[in-house]
Amino acid sequence: MAQDIGHGNPPAGPTIEAPELRKVSAGYIAWMAVGNFGASLALMVPLSYSLAVRVSELVPGREELLGYVTGSAQFVYLVLSPLIGLCSDRTRSRLGRRTPFMLLGAVLGIVSLLGIAVAPSVLLVGLAWVVGMVGWSTAGQAIQNVQADRVPEEQRGRVAALTSVSQQIAPVVGIGVAYAVASSTLLVFLVPGLVGAALLVLFPVFRPEGDSRALVHTTSALTVRSLIASYGFSPRKYPDFGWNWLGRFIFFMGLYFNTTFGTFFYAQRLDLPVKEVAGVVASIGVIGVLAATGGAIAGGFLSDKLGRRKLFTFIGATIFVAGACTEAFAHSMPQLIVGAVLMQLAIAVFAAVDQAIVFAILPDRAQAGRYLAVVAFAQKIPSALAPLIAPLVITIGASGGEKNYTLLYLTGAVFAFAGGLIIFTKVKSVR
DSSP: OOOOOSSSOOOOSOOBOOOOOOOOOHHHHHHHHHHHHHHHHHHHHIIIIIHHHHHHHHSTTOTHHHHHHHHHHHHHHHHHHHHHHHHHHHOOOTTOSSHHHHHHHHHHHHHHHHHHHHOSSHHHHHHHHHHHHHHHHHHHHHHHHHHHHHOOHHHHHHHHHHHHHHHHHHHHHHHHHHHHTTTOHHHHHHHHHHHHHHHHHHHHHHSOOOOOTTSOBOOOOOOHHHHHHTTOOOTTTSHHHHHHHHHHHHHHHHHHHTTTTHHHHHHHHHTOOGGGHHHHHHHHHHHHHHHHHHHHHHHHHHHHHHTOOHHHHHHHHHHHHHHHHHHHTOOSHHHHHHHHHHHHHHHHHHHHHHHHHHHHTOSOGGGHHHHHHHHHHHHHHHHHHHHHHHHHHTTTTOBTTBOOHHHHHHHHHHHHHHHHHHHHHHOOSOO
């Protein structure tokens, strides 16, 4: 039956049986990373580039609308994600519990990208992106659920590291793909989405999840009450889960302050048209990929070897501060490169190791879909709030057409450091 491997007592009431944890092969980890790369590529290219291009085409000079488009979509997924997680935990099918959600999410994502490419107004772009965010996020979360289902504690650091690296590389590769077809708005959206979907599907094709119909399922029918309850947890009963959630929330607030307007930030600091920024972002990103790869692998593998996780999340948060402060005052390409590389290194270290912490302190691994959806709140709420708050921050002290990106990046640095400090000092059951 379901195990309680977090901090506190097992949840009372009927349970769902979790798959047995066994050491997974290098090939399994590799295909999981490929699938995660595909889902991340398809999701991040619109967020980091193509949506900004589309908004600038439809309403030139109204860049603040990008924040409302992305923030609204994040909010909708935030509301739906626990329901999706509960359904995933309860799914019994020949394909398994998680695979149907990977496939459905990819289909929704592709349909939405087509809609965005041809939408005649920002409102319709926003509505289409709601579908896209739900689709690609559901597919990506299904892969995270597989990690919780299958990967044992001694491999979690390295698996989280490799999936984190794939997430760091994905936007860079995706923007490069989009830039190669930049002459066509339709292809800018469609090609990265199709590439991402194809890579995503390779994971369940080459490493099938297996039939889940034999897993014990003694939970009662889904009710409004149980659905509402699934949106939260007891911080008193699971204090480590609660403190990690809070630290993660604050860290990602800082991160999204400093990434939401990245395309417009580079355009302003380098005095370039928005559509020409893709080449700059891709060039900086290629350099940053090396730092991110090294940071994630070093953090993940060393945390496995040393049996220490929290130290690496704090190191990641500290490096993020250095990168954000560099970006805040950068007005040349070399300065922007240094800041971006430091930030990518920091995000990779933090994300890889904190993901391993999350798997170690889940209140109930058998309900990984539900609890990982709650964990995702700590990232999704900031991704919804930061784009809504950031447009106000960049107007403080702004003069003429120049936005105050210096204040925005410094604000992000403060939040990121505070988040890392909370995890380092308050989470007790993980070293």
